[in-house]
Structure formats: structure tokens, C-alpha cells
Amino acid sequence: MNELSGRPNSANVPLKEATDEKGNAASPLLPNHVKNYLIDIDGTVTEDVPNEEPERMATCEPFPDALETLNRWHADGHIITFFTSRTEDHRAVTEAWLDKHGFLYHGLLMGKPRGGNYHWVDNHIVRATRYEGNFSDLIRENAEIEVFKKGG
Numbered sequence: 001m002n003e004l005s006g007r008p009n010s011a012n013v014p015l016k017e018a019t020d021e022k023g024n025a026a027s028p029l030l031p032n033h034v035k036n037y038l039i040d041i042d043g044t045v046t047e048d049v050p051n052e053e054p055e056r057m058a059t060c061e062p063f064p065d066a067l068e069t070l071n072r073w074h075a076d077g078h079i080i081t082f083f084t085s086r087t088e089d090h091r092a093v094t095e096a097w098l099d100k101h102g103f104l105y106h107g108l109l110m111g112k113p114r115g116g117n118y119h120w121v122d123n124h125i126v127r128a129t130r131y132e133g134n135f136s137d138l139i140r141e142n143a144e145i146e147v148f149k150k151g152g
Helices: 054-058 064-075 088-101
Strands: 016-019 025-029 036-039 079-083 107-109
Touching: 036 064, 054 088, 064 079, 088 107
Parallel strands: 036 079, 079 107
Antiparallel strands: 016 025
């Protein structure tokens, strides 16, 4: 990583080989102690800036608890990837903003679908945490989730 910025670099986390139920190679897995965080930007680590007002993207301030928590998670060896609804046209201003404020991260994915109400379907473990105004260490709570009906 560039020591002067949070610009993306390889996480350098060794992946574990995996196989499917037939013994075929499958997508490798992170070690259990490493989390792969996908973090929204607008409304999550800073004010909610719509794509239609890109001039605000350069001047908004980060939420202090978000900056502190995410950089601690990065230092603890977790993977931090920002996943935003900002478009590729906004990549340069977004990278400059992340660097200016000292966010440490491994990746930046642009073009997340807009509108919320996300439902992620994946063959890997997925956990979701809705941001509600406070970044802190995560705690465990039981919650009702939607799953696929078994066997059908």
C-alpha cells in the first residue's frame, strides 16, 4: 500500500482452497477470523450525497466514528472494500476524498444499484448490517432472515 494514502492494495490474506460436494475445486475462502467488509459511502460513512450533486462529494465530511472504526478493522487484518452507487464518472473525486480523509481500504466498487432494499444471494456466508447512525464494533443479535425453502 502507498504509505501516504489508503489507495487500494492487495489484502495479502492467504485464501483456503475449497471443494464442492463432488470434490471439484470451488471458490477459495478467507480464514474464519478475517471479515470481508463491503461498506457503502453516502449515508454510511458521510452524509447522503446523491449522484446528481457531485460537487458535494469533494466537500462532505466523514463521520468520525466511521473513519476510526473502519481504519481499526483494516489494521486488524480485515478486508475493507467500499461499494457505492456512485458512478465511474465519480471515481476520481471519490478516491481523492477517501485519501484526503485517511480511509484505509483494499478496493472501491462503483455502480451499486440505487434504491436500497438490497437482498444479496450468494453461495458464501453473507451477513448484513444496516447502518443506523453509529459506527462501532459489531455485536451479535438474533434476527429473522429470509432463506430459500429447503429441497425445492
